[in-house]
Amino acid sequence: MIGVCIKYFHENYGGMLQAFATVKMLESRGIDYELIRYKKKLTITEKIRSVPRLLNGVLLNDKYEAFLKRQGMKKHPEFAKNDAVRMKAFEKFKNKAFTKLSPEFCGYKALCEGAKRYDAVVTGSDQLWSPAGLPTNFYNLMFVPNEIRKISYASSFGVGQIPWYQKKRTADFLKRLDYISMRENRGSEIVKELTGLDVPVILDPVFNFNKEQWEKLIPIKKEMDEPYIFAYFLGANPEYRKQVRKLAKSTGLKIVALRHMDQYVEDDESFGDYAPYDVAPDRFLNLLRGAEYVCTDSFHGTCFSIINEKRFMIFNRYANTSATSKNSRIDSLCQNLGVSDRRFSGEISDIQKTIDYKKVYCNLAKLKQKTDQYINAAFMG
Incomplete structure (x- = not known):
């Protein structure tokens, strides 16, 4: 059985x-698994050790x-x-979608002991x-004990640089893993810089299924009776809302x-004529x-726009000069699939192109083949 270490409970679409x-x-693939549930129970020593984490720019x-x-x-x-x-809507979906759960491991010692029940443990993706x-x-x-297979599946650092004071610890955990794959080009470069290892860049898990397969997983249901623009912004930039209004008017x-x-x-x-x-x-x-049309600053909003062959526009959520920017995942997606022209550059009417x-899909097929080869080796080997 495989233990799965992912953030399935986070209320983000x-x-x-x-x-x-x-x-x-x-x-x-017929793989037996369970989602690992871990509840922190920090000792005094662990609490003291975690203090520097509070100064991390991304966390802040x-x-x-x-x-x-x-x-x-x-x-x-x-x-x-x-x-x-x-x-409440998230909770309902979560309870239905994620049912194969491990016992709750309370405290790090219990987690280490609980890991022994697995043949392998996998982690990834989404900036974990x-x-x-x-x-x-x-x-x-x-x-996870040394003797148990450890797999990283389309992992993501979420940033373009690892802080200098974390480089050794990051390299140490990377070297323990049996299989490493990254979701972003920059992530693969970071692994190379820290460990000397060449690791593949593969697709985000949502691309494991094409449009028709997703329709079987989540059946189509018509939500609106008239044509519309779907706006999904995680950031607060008012200019992006203004651009969507401009598109609606035109x-x-x-x-x-x-x-x-x-x-x-x-x-x-x-903002919005309809906001459910x-x-x-x-x-x-x-x-x-x-x-x-789809207007979004979301990585997965972009992924699903591509899967469903929508006309879309990607807006940068973070300034490229920001120390906490997470734009590298959008950069890789656009470069690898050839959709860099869908990034907003000042003219919203470009979305109509x-x-x-x-x-x-030719680019996607090449990456899908590479992804499948990695999955087969890491999970089925």
């Missing part, structure tokens, strides 16, 4: 659908966004009420190797928007499927 795709990939940025969301809920009770509706999470020694599989289409995703956004109060909150990951996918999906 892309993250949860990526976790869903991961377990469905295992099931499609994530904590700040979470703080802004909590503050928004306090100031805007209606937002808090709507967000609770969204969380972010510098912010290194001290937990969970997603880097440091708790095309005469309505806007379906998912508001206040990672924080309260003042501009979202008036009762949206689980399956409904999210159907809203995207039914759109004439036709995408040569035959060429995109």
